[in-house]
Amino acid sequence: MPQKHITILGAGITGLTTALKLNSDPSAQYHITLIASHYPGDESIDYTSPKAGADWSPQATSSPADAEMREYDKNVVKDFAVLDLEKEDAAPEGAVMGVRCQTICLDVPQHLQYLLEKVREAGVNVIRSVVDVSHGLEGVVQDAKRIAMESTYAVQDSDVFALVNCTGLGARHFVGEEEAAKLFPIRGQTITVKGEAAMDRTYDDFPPISSSIDDENELTYVIPRPGSGTTIFGGCKQVGNWDPKVDEELNGRMVERIKKWRLAEELRTGKEGDFEVVSSQVGLRPGRKGGPRVEIEGKEKVDGVWVVHSYGHAGAGYQSSVGCSEKVAKIVNELARL
Structure with a gap:
Protein backbone atom coordinates (compact mmCIF):
# COMPACT_ATOMS: atom_id res chain seq x y z
CA MET A 1 0.00 0.00 0.00
CA LYS A 51 8.11 40.54 11.45
CA ALA A 52 6.58 39.31 14.72
CA GLY A 53 7.68 40.29 18.20
CA ALA A 54 6.75 36.79 19.39
CA ASP A 55 6.24 36.63 23.10
CA TRP A 56 3.62 34.63 24.99
CA SER A 57 0.79 36.20 26.92
CA PRO A 58 -2.65 35.01 28.06
CA GLN A 59 -5.23 35.45 25.29
CA ALA A 60 -8.36 35.39 27.46
CA THR A 61 -10.48 38.54 27.52
CA SER A 62 -12.81 39.74 30.27
CA SER A 63 -15.74 38.19 28.40
CA PRO A 64 -17.79 35.54 30.26
CA ALA A 65 -17.09 33.25 27.30
CA ASP A 66 -13.39 33.23 28.28
CA ALA A 67 -13.95 32.37 31.96
CA GLU A 68 -12.59 28.84 31.55
CA MET A 69 -9.52 30.11 29.71
CA ARG A 70 -8.83 32.66 32.46
CA GLU A 71 -8.90 29.91 35.08
CA TYR A 72 -6.55 27.83 32.97
CA ASP A 73 -4.10 30.72 32.58
CA LYS A 74 -4.18 31.44 36.31
CA ASN A 75 -3.22 27.85 37.10
CA VAL A 76 -0.46 27.33 34.56
CA VAL A 77 1.26 30.72 34.13
CA LYS A 78 4.22 31.01 36.48
CA ASP A 79 4.29 33.87 38.99
CA PHE A 80 1.03 35.34 37.70
CA ALA A 81 -0.14 38.28 39.82
CA VAL A 82 -2.27 41.38 39.57
CA LEU A 83 -0.15 44.48 40.17
CA ASP A 84 -0.72 46.64 43.23
CA LEU A 85 -0.53 49.95 41.41
CA GLU A 86 0.01 51.90 44.65
CA LYS A 87 3.19 49.97 45.39
CA GLU A 88 4.51 48.90 42.01
CA ASP A 89 6.74 51.12 39.91
CA ALA A 90 6.40 48.81 36.88
CA ALA A 91 3.24 50.53 35.62
CA PRO A 92 3.10 53.98 34.04
CA GLU A 93 1.32 56.90 35.64
CA GLY A 94 -2.43 56.72 35.09
CA ALA A 95 -2.58 52.92 34.77
CA VAL A 96 -5.79 51.41 36.14
CA MET A 97 -4.90 47.73 36.00
CA GLY A 98 -1.91 45.50 35.34
CA VAL A 99 -0.62 41.94 35.65
CA ARG A 100 2.79 40.32 35.59
CA CYS A 101 4.03 36.79 34.98
CA GLN A 102 6.95 34.82 33.63
CA THR A 103 6.82 34.56 29.87
CA ILE A 104 8.73 33.39 26.81
CA CYS A 105 10.25 35.59 24.11
CA LEU A 106 11.73 34.38 20.83
CA ASP A 107 14.41 35.54 18.45
CA VAL A 108 11.98 35.18 15.56
CA LEU A 183 -10.20 37.73 5.81
CA PHE A 184 -8.55 41.07 6.52
CA PRO A 185 -5.13 42.45 7.45
CA ILE A 186 -4.24 43.75 10.90
CA ARG A 187 -1.30 45.98 10.13
CA GLY A 188 1.59 46.02 12.57
CA GLN A 189 4.69 48.19 12.65
CA THR A 190 7.79 47.69 14.77
CA ILE A 191 11.26 49.07 15.37
CA THR A 192 14.31 46.88 15.98
CA VAL A 193 16.87 48.45 18.32
CA LYS A 194 20.27 47.35 19.60
CA GLY A 195 20.47 45.60 22.95
CA GLU A 196 18.20 43.14 24.76
CA ALA A 197 15.66 44.67 27.12
CA ALA A 198 15.61 43.41 30.69
CA MET A 199 11.85 42.82 30.64
CA ASP A 200 9.04 42.04 28.21
CA ARG A 201 6.40 44.77 28.61
CA THR A 202 3.07 45.53 26.96
CA TYR A 203 0.84 48.56 27.59
CA ASP A 204 -2.61 49.05 26.09
CA ASP A 205 -5.59 51.41 26.34
CA PHE A 206 -3.45 54.42 27.27
CA PRO A 207 -4.38 58.12 26.95
CA PRO A 208 -3.54 59.68 23.57
CA ILE A 209 -0.25 61.54 23.27
CA SER A 210 -2.04 64.43 21.59
CA SER A 211 -5.67 65.38 21.12
CA SER A 212 -4.94 65.74 17.41
CA ILE A 213 -3.71 62.14 17.06
CA ASP A 214 -6.11 59.20 16.65
CA ASP A 215 -4.00 56.45 18.22
CA GLU A 216 -6.70 54.12 19.53
CA ASN A 217 -5.28 51.32 17.34
CA GLU A 218 -1.82 51.72 18.85
CA LEU A 219 -0.23 49.91 21.75
CA THR A 220 3.21 49.94 23.31
CA TYR A 221 5.40 46.89 23.78
CA VAL A 222 9.04 46.05 24.36
CA ILE A 223 9.98 42.48 23.42
CA PRO A 224 13.60 41.31 23.68
CA ARG A 225 14.90 38.81 21.12
CA PRO A 226 17.08 36.56 23.31
CA GLY A 227 20.52 35.82 21.94
CA SER A 228 20.22 38.28 19.06
CA GLY A 229 21.42 41.43 20.81
CA THR A 230 18.24 43.22 19.72
CA THR A 231 14.78 44.19 20.98
CA ILE A 232 11.49 44.89 19.22
CA PHE A 233 9.51 48.08 19.95
CA GLY A 234 5.88 48.32 18.89
CA GLY A 235 3.33 48.82 17.80
CA CYS A 236 -0.16 48.99 16.34
CA LYS A 237 -3.13 46.87 15.29
CA GLN A 238 -4.59 48.68 12.29
CA VAL A 239 -7.52 46.64 11.04
CA GLY A 240 -8.04 46.68 7.27
CA ASN A 241 -4.84 48.63 6.54
CA TRP A 242 -2.77 47.08 3.69
CA ASP A 243 -0.09 49.84 3.59
CA PRO A 244 3.39 48.21 3.45
CA LYS A 245 5.28 51.47 4.01
CA VAL A 246 6.75 52.48 7.38
CA ASP A 247 4.90 55.36 9.04
CA GLU A 248 7.67 57.49 10.53
CA GLU A 249 5.23 59.52 12.65
CA LEU A 250 3.99 56.29 14.23
CA ASN A 251 7.61 55.32 14.93
CA GLY A 252 8.04 58.63 16.70
CA ARG A 253 5.01 58.04 18.93
CA MET A 254 6.18 54.55 19.85
CA VAL A 255 9.61 55.78 20.87
CA GLU A 256 8.10 58.77 22.72
CA ARG A 257 5.91 56.50 24.88
CA ILE A 258 8.75 54.10 25.65
CA LYS A 259 10.94 56.99 26.75
CA LYS A 260 8.17 58.69 28.71
CA TRP A 261 7.31 55.56 30.67
CA ARG A 262 10.97 54.48 31.00
CA LEU A 263 10.27 51.02 29.64
CA ALA A 264 13.75 50.29 28.28
CA GLU A 265 16.19 52.77 29.80
CA GLU A 266 18.99 50.20 29.62
CA LEU A 267 18.82 50.38 25.80
CA ARG A 268 19.39 54.14 25.53
CA THR A 269 23.01 53.74 24.51
CA GLY A 270 23.07 55.96 21.44
CA LYS A 271 24.00 59.59 21.02
CA GLU A 272 22.34 61.90 23.56
CA GLY A 273 20.86 58.91 25.33
CA ASP A 274 18.77 57.76 22.39
CA PHE A 275 18.00 54.24 21.18
CA GLU A 276 20.19 52.73 18.47
CA VAL A 277 17.75 51.80 15.70
CA VAL A 278 18.61 48.83 13.50
CA SER A 279 15.52 48.75 11.28
CA SER A 280 11.80 49.41 10.99
CA GLN A 281 9.34 46.94 9.51
CA VAL A 282 5.67 46.42 8.67
CA GLY A 283 3.75 43.16 8.84
CA LEU A 284 0.17 42.25 7.96
CA ARG A 285 -1.31 39.92 10.57
CA PRO A 286 -3.86 37.49 9.08
CA GLY A 287 -7.19 38.48 10.63
CA ARG A 288 -10.43 36.56 10.12
Missing part, protein backbone atom coordinates in the same frame (compact mmCIF):
# COMPACT_ATOMS: atom_id res chain seq x y z
CA PRO A 2 1.53 3.37 -1.04
CA GLN A 3 2.51 5.77 1.73
CA LYS A 4 -0.03 8.53 2.26
CA HIS A 5 1.18 11.91 1.11
CA ILE A 6 0.37 15.29 2.63
CA THR A 7 1.04 18.62 0.96
CA ILE A 8 1.32 21.72 3.15
CA LEU A 9 1.03 25.20 1.69
CA GLY A 10 2.85 28.03 3.48
CA ALA A 11 6.12 28.27 5.41
CA GLY A 12 5.26 30.81 8.08
CA ILE A 13 5.10 29.86 11.74
CA THR A 14 1.87 27.89 11.17
CA GLY A 15 3.07 25.92 8.16
CA LEU A 16 6.49 25.05 9.60
CA THR A 17 5.09 23.97 12.96
CA THR A 18 2.38 21.91 11.26
CA ALA A 19 4.92 20.17 9.01
CA LEU A 20 7.07 19.29 12.01
CA LYS A 21 4.11 18.01 14.02
CA LEU A 22 2.71 15.84 11.23
CA ASN A 23 6.11 14.39 10.47
CA SER A 24 6.89 13.56 14.11
CA ASP A 25 3.45 12.24 15.08
CA PRO A 26 4.06 8.66 16.32
CA SER A 27 0.49 7.61 15.52
CA ALA A 28 0.98 7.95 11.76
CA GLN A 29 3.74 8.10 9.17
CA TYR A 30 3.33 10.31 6.13
CA HIS A 31 5.34 11.54 3.20
CA ILE A 32 5.16 15.34 3.44
CA THR A 33 5.82 18.06 0.90
CA LEU A 34 6.02 21.69 2.02
CA ILE A 35 5.35 24.23 -0.74
CA ALA A 36 5.81 27.98 -0.27
CA SER A 37 6.86 31.03 -2.21
CA HIS A 38 8.60 32.54 0.86
CA TYR A 39 10.87 30.91 3.43
CA PRO A 40 12.82 32.07 6.52
CA GLY A 41 15.35 34.68 5.47
CA ASP A 42 13.06 36.22 2.84
CA GLU A 43 11.76 39.78 3.03
CA SER A 44 8.26 40.38 1.67
CA ILE A 45 5.10 42.13 2.81
CA ASP A 46 3.37 38.83 1.96
CA TYR A 47 5.53 36.97 4.53
CA THR A 48 4.46 38.14 7.97
CA SER A 49 6.00 35.65 10.41
CA PRO A 50 9.55 37.16 10.43
CA PRO A 109 14.39 34.91 12.58
CA GLN A 110 16.46 32.31 14.42
CA HIS A 111 13.37 30.37 15.52
CA LEU A 112 12.00 30.19 11.98
CA GLN A 113 15.38 29.03 10.64
CA TYR A 114 15.50 26.40 13.41
CA LEU A 115 12.06 25.08 12.47
CA LEU A 116 13.00 24.93 8.79
CA GLU A 117 16.19 23.02 9.61
CA LYS A 118 14.23 20.54 11.76
CA VAL A 119 11.67 20.09 8.98
CA ARG A 120 14.42 19.31 6.48
CA GLU A 121 16.22 16.99 8.89
CA ALA A 122 12.94 15.12 9.35
CA GLY A 123 12.85 14.34 5.63
CA VAL A 124 10.11 16.75 4.57
CA ASN A 125 10.32 17.61 0.88
CA VAL A 126 10.77 21.41 0.89
CA ILE A 127 9.92 23.23 -2.34
CA ARG A 128 10.01 26.89 -3.26
CA SER A 129 7.23 27.43 -5.76
CA VAL A 130 4.21 29.62 -6.50
CA VAL A 131 0.92 27.72 -6.61
CA ASP A 132 -1.59 28.83 -9.24
CA VAL A 133 -4.56 30.38 -7.39
CA SER A 134 -6.46 31.61 -10.45
CA HIS A 135 -8.82 28.62 -10.58
CA GLY A 136 -10.06 28.51 -7.00
CA LEU A 137 -9.49 25.84 -4.38
CA GLU A 138 -9.76 22.93 -6.82
CA GLY A 139 -7.14 24.54 -9.03
CA VAL A 140 -4.85 25.03 -6.03
CA VAL A 141 -5.18 21.34 -5.13
CA GLN A 142 -4.41 20.28 -8.69
CA ASP A 143 -1.38 22.55 -8.98
CA ALA A 144 -0.04 21.55 -5.56
CA LYS A 145 -0.27 17.89 -6.60
CA ARG A 146 1.56 18.68 -9.82
CA ILE A 147 4.37 20.48 -7.97
CA ALA A 148 4.71 17.66 -5.43
CA MET A 149 4.82 14.97 -8.14
CA GLU A 150 7.35 16.85 -10.26
CA SER A 151 9.63 17.27 -7.26
CA THR A 152 9.95 13.56 -6.48
CA TYR A 153 9.17 10.29 -8.24
CA ALA A 154 8.04 8.91 -4.87
CA VAL A 155 4.74 10.79 -5.15
CA GLN A 156 1.95 9.75 -7.47
CA ASP A 157 -1.39 11.50 -7.98
CA SER A 158 -3.29 8.84 -6.05
CA ASP A 159 -0.88 9.08 -3.08
CA VAL A 160 -1.83 12.68 -2.20
CA PHE A 161 -4.67 12.31 0.26
CA ALA A 162 -4.55 15.64 2.16
CA LEU A 163 -3.59 19.27 1.63
CA VAL A 164 -3.11 21.56 4.62
CA ASN A 165 -3.69 25.23 3.85
CA CYS A 166 -1.44 27.45 6.04
CA THR A 167 -1.33 30.43 3.70
CA GLY A 168 -2.63 33.13 6.05
CA LEU A 169 -4.03 36.11 4.16
CA GLY A 170 -3.02 34.38 0.92
CA ALA A 171 -6.01 32.09 1.36
CA ARG A 172 -8.31 34.91 0.27
CA HIS A 173 -7.25 34.30 -3.34
CA PHE A 174 -8.79 30.81 -3.56
CA VAL A 175 -11.10 29.86 -0.67
CA GLY A 176 -14.32 31.14 -2.21
CA GLU A 177 -15.98 34.54 -2.19
CA GLU A 178 -17.92 34.18 1.08
CA GLU A 179 -14.93 32.90 3.06
CA ALA A 180 -12.51 35.36 1.44
CA ALA A 181 -14.71 38.22 2.63
CA LYS A 182 -13.94 37.19 6.22
CA LYS A 289 -14.00 37.36 11.14
CA GLY A 290 -15.06 34.59 13.50
CA GLY A 291 -11.49 33.75 14.54
CA PRO A 292 -9.00 31.17 13.23
CA ARG A 293 -10.20 28.53 10.80
CA VAL A 294 -8.80 25.11 11.71
CA GLU A 295 -11.09 22.56 10.08
CA ILE A 296 -11.84 20.36 7.08
CA GLU A 297 -13.12 21.96 3.90
CA GLY A 298 -16.72 20.76 3.69
CA LYS A 299 -17.65 17.08 3.90
CA GLU A 300 -16.11 15.84 0.66
CA LYS A 301 -12.71 15.71 -0.97
CA VAL A 302 -11.58 18.36 -3.44
CA ASP A 303 -10.25 16.74 -6.62
CA GLY A 304 -9.71 13.53 -4.65
CA VAL A 305 -7.90 15.26 -1.77
CA TRP A 306 -9.01 16.17 1.74
CA VAL A 307 -8.36 19.87 2.40
CA VAL A 308 -7.63 21.00 5.96
CA HIS A 309 -7.38 24.70 6.74
CA SER A 310 -5.28 26.42 9.40
CA TYR A 311 -5.27 30.18 8.94
CA GLY A 312 -6.69 33.40 10.36
CA HIS A 313 -4.64 33.40 13.59
CA ALA A 314 -4.37 37.21 13.62
CA GLY A 315 -1.71 38.35 16.13
CA ALA A 316 -1.46 34.99 17.90
CA GLY A 317 0.33 32.95 15.25
CA TYR A 318 3.28 31.97 17.45
CA GLN A 319 1.19 31.50 20.58
CA SER A 320 -1.29 29.23 18.83
CA SER A 321 1.10 27.42 16.48
CA VAL A 322 1.64 24.30 18.59
CA GLY A 323 -2.00 23.88 19.61
CA CYS A 324 -3.28 24.42 16.06
CA SER A 325 -0.72 22.01 14.60
CA GLU A 326 -1.89 19.39 17.10
CA LYS A 327 -5.49 19.94 16.02
CA VAL A 328 -4.51 19.63 12.35
CA ALA A 329 -2.64 16.40 13.12
CA LYS A 330 -5.70 15.02 14.91
CA ILE A 331 -7.93 15.85 11.94
CA VAL A 332 -5.49 14.37 9.41
CA ASN A 333 -5.03 11.18 11.43
CA GLU A 334 -8.79 10.72 11.60
CA LEU A 335 -9.05 11.21 7.85
CA ALA A 336 -6.26 8.67 7.28
CA ARG A 337 -8.29 6.02 9.08
CA LEU A 338 -11.37 6.48 6.86
